[in-house]
Amino acid sequence: MKPNFKKVTMLLTGLMVGGKLFAQTPMADSTTAKDYVKPFSPETSFRTWSIGVHAGILTPYSLFNPLGKADFVNSKEELGYGIYVKKQILSSLGIQADFFRGKVSSEAGQRNGLGTLNNNSFTTQVSYAASLSANITLANINWRHQKGAIQPYVTVGGGLMGYKPHSITAGGPEVPFKAGDGTISEFYIPLGGGLKFNLGDGVNLDLGYVVNFVNSDNFDGYKFQFTNDKFSYIHAGLEFALGLKSKPQLASHNPVSSMRTEYLWENMNTKNQLQSQIDAQKAANDKLKADLAATNANLAKFTADSDGDGVPDFYDKCPNTPAGTKVDGAGCPLPVNKPVVIVTEADKKIVRDAIRNLEFDFGKSTIRAKSYPSLNRVANLLTEKNFSLKLAGHTDNVGSDDANMKLSKDRAESIKSYLVSQGANASRVEATGYGETQPIASNKTAKGRQANRRVEFTLF
Incomplete structure (x- = not known):
């Protein structure tokens, strides 16, 4: 097995294992108003449309194309690029329209009917590849977290591909596989998977791997052992959610967590209502105690006699008279006949x-x-x-x-x-x-x- 194929396999395995780990990464238990959507809300509560761009490596090798069945045993990595539009139907299911272009090539190393190799190679220009696929989001159903940090996904679909294969004989020129303009149009099935990392508000980093099954053995310009051709596309790109920023993405929405949040909020509201009733009753009791204390204090005014002159303070117009002083009904001292002082x-x-x-x-x-x-x-x-x-x-x-x-x-x-x-x-x-x-x-x-x-x- 060639080193490039080993790298592709290890990368794919790492992405899938990492996806399982990160998909369950705990998020903050607190739920923002933007992340939370009430259960059974209509589709208009979410952002369901998105658009993505990507670029990556095209190679004739794939997980489903072992070396024992490959027409060419030496891969050559070429550039591919594409764009897609996705409509999210459910939180775990979307319909995705893909389009990509690029070139798939091999180094010298063509397998012949005798089981030996020659120095021939090929190059195929993918003029267009348009498909419609189901995009299934995994691991976004969790009771504890509103949404995961990473969205693992798989895709499967079908479409039409237009390509131009050329055979290259050792030391010779490129020879078109088909006469005329050389374009072959075939049905193909894209099967893939990947990870989407939430980078920010409505922006995801998309890392994916797709195996494209071509419905013929013409893709590499060479028919061998009657097996249809396949090739891989390893890509990285960005996905942008369309719509109001105040709405969450349906693809990253966790419906069961919303149900849990709703349940907790309803219980909290019930608890708060009971606490409010208890607090109101306590306040009413405190008011009754205060009113009773005020009434007792008012009653005490009619009997208290601070200066001991026999007149209650409530009626005493001359408080604090000295002890033993004779007073009138208002508590004021009675007049005392003082001797007249005459200065001669x-x-x-x-x-x-x-x-x-x-x-x-x-x-x-x-x-x-x-x-x-x-x-x-x-x-x-x-x-x-x-x-x-x-x-x-x-x-x-x-x-x-x-x-x-x-x-x-x-x-x-x-x-x-x-x-x-x-x-x-x-x-x-x-x-x-x-x-x-x-x-x-x-x-x-x-x-x-x-x-x-x-x-x-x-x-x-």
């Missing part, structure tokens, strides 16, 4: 004397000792008559605003601290600083600035 002219004079005699160290809040007698009389007045006193510190505009504000506050606090140390009630003495914000004279003169540096006493 003598009391005011004591305060004026204290203001007039008040002195501080320069730029500080330290009270000078000469101010103590007057302040002592103010402390006694606050203690004896339970008066309240407001101290308001002021400065001129010399210095920064922040420094003056702090100084005025510190001086008022210093006076308060001294009065408290002499027995005055701290809660009845208020100390506030106003800085330079409330002048009583112009700060443009020394006299005015001195008037603005003061602490005002307000007795009440």
